[in-house]
Amino acid sequence: MSSVTLEHVHKRFGQAKGVEDVHIHIESGEFFTFLGPSGCGKTTTLRMIAGFYFPTEGQIRFGSREVTSVPPHKRNTGMVFQNYALFPHMTVFENIAFGLQVRKLSRTETQERVEKMMKLVRLEGYGERRIDQLSGGQQQRVALARALVIEPQILLLDEPLSNLDAKLREETRFEIKRLQLELGITTIYVTHDQAEAMSMSDRIMVMQSGEVQQIGTPHDIYHRPVNRFVASFIGETNLWEGTVAGIEGDEVQVRVSSGQILTGLKKNASPQVRLAAGEKVTLSIRPESVMESTTGEEANTVTGAVVLAEFTGACVNYVTSVGDEQLRSMSINLGRPVKQRGDTIKLHIPKESIYFAG
Ligand SMILES: Nc1ncnc2c1ncn2[C@@H]1O[C@H](COP(=O)(O)OP(=O)(O)O)[C@@H](O)[C@H]1O
């Protein structure tokens, strides 16, 4: 296994910007994800790590070995492409064995390693099937086995689940994570799906328009988004504008559009946020942290009118208008009566659930 370092890596395509100044160190054995909307530069960055593109500027290292302009077949990475890129007329066995034949392994060793892989990805007994006789999920597992059979130091996955339906996507998510833990392989995973990124990764790099927005653990990125883009891209959140009214000890008082003062905690501010009286701030409040008030008297209770009430069985979701803003809330159904559109509701926002986004 190997660590991966990208040092101030840029990629331009003629005049067009691909990615700018990607600067990361991925630990050996880490599950690291590039997350962002389509066109933000995820594939470009991954392809530079695989060696299919060379950076316009910057350096790439695997451990202490510099690989910036080393061709793909000399890098020892295994790659799963978005469309799998399998050979449709060949069998499962032949597809998985391909990389070993290129490397001129003996027949017995090839046989052994392919069979071990088929077992690992739960395709035992499928060796003689043709690719076009397999389901999408099975094809995905062949692609994974083909990438892993060469025993790469680094596994690279480009949106490997995007061709699967929702249920299979979730199952396969756990399969990939299980394999990664079992093999302890450094894994770089590309996706535009935040739930996928959150559930599988040790750390996530969020990208937009070719630029890195934030690098952190799923917990950090969820709770301490550095800007509005990250806050709204990772899960749902309420973004409220406010003005700092005062600071006392660990607590920050913020006046929101309804005129009310809400209390938050200093420690919940992203590093670049300036907390000082009179400063404009953006509050990020996750829907699941907003609770229907029981007494109406807790600190940080706001009153509003229900705009939308949604009962899903397990959950009760409201959109409530408060001042000039709306507050989305989501709670587990505890059997209380559900409010209707137009009803007045009191909602409590615990001070430890208010985050200051940049
Ligand atoms: N081979 C290429 N030639 C020209 N522009 C490219 C090429 N590959 C990617 N780009 C551009 O680089 C940007 C990032 O693309 P990409 O890395 O494919 O994004 P993502 O994988 O996040 O959807 C896009 O603006 C895209 O149009």
Ligand SMILES: [Mg+2]
């Ligand atoms: Mg892509």
